[in-house]
Amino acid sequence: MNKSYLRTQLIDFSLSMFRKEFFGIYHGSISAKSDSSRFIINTKETIFDHMSDAQLIELYFQKDYRWNDASIDANIHHAIYEAISDAKFVTFSMPPYTTAYAMRHNLIEPTDYFGSQEIPSVKVYDPRSFEQWYERASTEITKELKKSAYGFLVIRGYGIYAYNRDLHDMAKTLAILEKSCRLLTLNER
Numbered sequence: 250m251n252k253s254y255l256r257t258q259l260i261d262f263s264l265s266m267f268r269k270e271f272f273g274i275y276h277g278s279i280s281a282k283s284d285s286s287r288f289i290i291n292t293k294e295t296i297f298d299h300m301s302d303a304q305l306i307e308l309y310f311q312k313d314y315r316w317n318d319a320s321i322d323a324n325i326h327h328a329i330y331e332a333i334s335d336a337k338f339v340t341f342s343m344p345p346y347t348t349a350y351a352m353r354h355n356l357i358e359p360t361d362y363f364g365s366q367e368i369p370s371v372k373v374y375d376p377r378s379f380e381q382w383y384e385r386a387s388t389e390i391t392k393e394l395k396k397s398a399y400g401f402l403v404i405r406g407y408g409i410y411a412y413n414r415d416l417h418d419m420a421k422t423l424a425i426l427e428k429s430c431r432l433l434t435l436n437e438r
Contacts, residue, residue, distance in 0.1 A: 255281045255289055256305050258416050262340075263291070263300040271342035271423065272297040277408075278322035278341045281416075282330050286310045288339075291320050321383070328387035329394060329412055336412035338419055343408035346431035351403050357430060364429030367422065368399055375405045382407075401426070 259279050266272040266279070277297055280290035287309050291297075295304040306319050310331065316323060326339045350357060357371040374393050376382055390410050393402045401411035401422060409426075413419035 260300045263297045267298040271344045278320040280326045280339045325387045328391045332391045337414045338416045339412045344427040350430040359429035361432050367425050
């Protein structure tokens with residue numbers, strides 16, 4: 250796939266994710282595998298509601314100086330691309346209702362029509378302590394994603410890591426999950 254097109258897709262996706270409050274101004278990450286040993290990811294200083302081509306960086310799987318400018322999540326994206334051949338796109342987001350619902354529940358079981366059809370039941374992953382989370386994250390997230398039937402992992406108190414071969418399918422899945430968690434949360438009141 251054309252790298253220019255990939256970059257445009259990531260920029261468009263970033264704005265949509267920001268508008269839905271899945272990304273904060275500086276919080277989140279998005280990447281696309283551009284080659285068998287490279288991927289494009291946002292930089293540390295990315296402003297997600299106004300991402301530009303200058304805020305995307307292409308990294309080789311073999312680490313070099315460019316990794317210093319990449320998102321703090323670059324190691325996790327890299328591990329996912331290496332371990333999961335179906336991963337063409339990877340994102341880390343914090344959809345508010347999904348993240349909040351996962352703080353109080355071990356299982357997400359959508360009761361709305363679309364959620365129950367697409368995502369019947371999702372276990373929430375508990376990272377336990379956040380003390381050394383970034384030292385463990387790439388290994389634990391990748392291990393759990395490989396077991397996932399849906400291509401995403403909901404992590405208690407942290408957010409969601411997701412991958413897919415298609416960016417739009419990934420966005421659709423995250424949106425359905427967020428809507429289901431919103432309805433579950435509202436229904437608890």
